[in-house]
Amino acid sequence: MNIVEVKVPDIGDVKDVEVIEVLVKVGEAIKVDQSLATLETDKASMEIPSTQAGVIKELKIKVGDKVSEGTLILILEAEGAGSSAAPTTPTATAAPAPAVVAPAAPVAAAASAPAGLVDIKVPDIGDVKDVEVIEVMVKVGDTIKVDQSLATLETDKASMEIPSTQAGVVKEVKIKVGDKVSEGTLILVVEAVGAAAPVATAAAAAPAPAAVSAAPVAAPVAVAAAPVAAPANAAGTLSHASPSVRKFARELGVDLSRVVGTGPKARILQEDIQNYVKGVVAGTIASPGAASAPAKNGSGVGLDLLPWPSLDFSKFGTTELQPLSRIKKLSGPNLHRNWVMIPHVTQFDEADVTDLEEFRKEANAAFAKSKSTVKLTMLAFVIKASVAALKKFPAFNASLDANGENLILKQYYNIGFAADTPNGLVVPVIKNADQKGIAQIAEEMGTLSALARDGKLKGPDMQGASFTISSLGGIGGTAFTPIINAPEVAILGLSKASIKPVWDGKQFVPRLMMGTSLSYDHRVVDGAMGARFSVYLAEVLADMRKTLL
Known part of the structure; x- marks a missing residue:
């Protein structure tokens, strides 16, 4: 093992460049090509x-x-x-750093005709x-100016924005x-307006360094029209972030325009993205306008997910357009919000309702003889049993604050139950x-x-x-994952009961088991509390006398 100095490599003819991020710390083990600073x-x-790979002993720079x-x-x-000598600049054997010329006024642009259609191409990069x-920052019909950013390109080490060399539509x-x-x-x-921008050299156009080495690997690639000048989002705010942070944000599906940067000059750091994601998951952060206009068509709450696929289905066969019911239009955004914002866990279990079902039939027969209109359902018993479980486990009868x-x-103890209607489910x-x-509950x-x-x-x-x-017992199925109805913290799903062989300690006996x-x-x-609630509920349904205790 030996001590090695790592220095700023050849970055072209620019000097006194500001350090905006230090990406490592003393004591950290680093690898070759790992980013050290921005x-x-x-x-x-x-x-x-x-x-060089090794363990950092001293840091000589700071933000x-x-x-x-x-x-x-x-x-x-x-x-x-x-090498025992400190490498002053990378060489071909030390993973040198080819930089990329900034595309500020590219020669690859179209001719400088004062009017007419002009092709704009990727310049020398x-x-x-x-x-x-x-990113594509313009669309058909936009009026653009010279030097306006058109698109953002990115390698694994750098991002660069391509500016326009021509004003027009x-x-x-x-x-x-x-x-x-x-x-x-x-x-x-572009339909050009006026003369095109004059051809300029990279050195005159931007301080990005020219390529100085043919080695392709460990390049600190310069970024033209840097992320600092990233395009404004719909709210008019700017996203300032380094290439590695932008890549991290994309991997998590985070829209940088919604993240508040805490670094120098409001730059977004990796920690800012992590805190943003934690806030979204915890429900303490939502996208702008989420309360009045919930996310639609699969877009995430505060997350930059892929757009919803749009296809012409008629080319595959005959189609029919059927509008969603009013109930589904209203409930859909709420269900989507709840699924995205609440970390769901589902505990599956079975309850032995053999004796309870016998009692329910006997009670209904007695009501019928007395000319009563009351008809007991299994769901009425489950509601009563759920109240007993909620009293024993009060965290289930609760809500998180804002x-x-x-x-x-x-x-x-107000218990909602999903009711099936021709237009969709509602919850009285x-x-x-x-x-x-x-x-009374049944009535x-x-x-x-x-x-x-x-x-x-x-x-x-x-x-x-x-x-x-939510009871699907009258339809069928063995288990499902009901979506929690915010701001509640739990929901119980019931499936169709069926006769199963159950071991009683001596033999298998037929029992009516409800999922x-x-x-x-x-x-x-x-998880432990969830399992205990589920087990206790099954015990109560097996013997409703427990509700009296």
């Missing part, structure tokens, strides 16, 4: 990779420092038999090829996000179920279900639930 001028940013070629970055205890398009866009482009690739066709820092424990609520008998359920089918439920009939039950599916918010309920 430098930035007014037009370009670049990441400096390590030419805000000005550095040039040869400035000492750090001292490390190198792995292997590295050094010896890199097949660079990915990560965009007639055709020839690239899209995900395309691979090289020098000379056609970007767009900041996600406190649990609001409710002292009332049995208020104060703890204060009502099973017959209210019948009344509310009839109103739901007729579309006559009122707002108060569907408000105030502290826990919800249960308990989804809960993992921020509030851990």
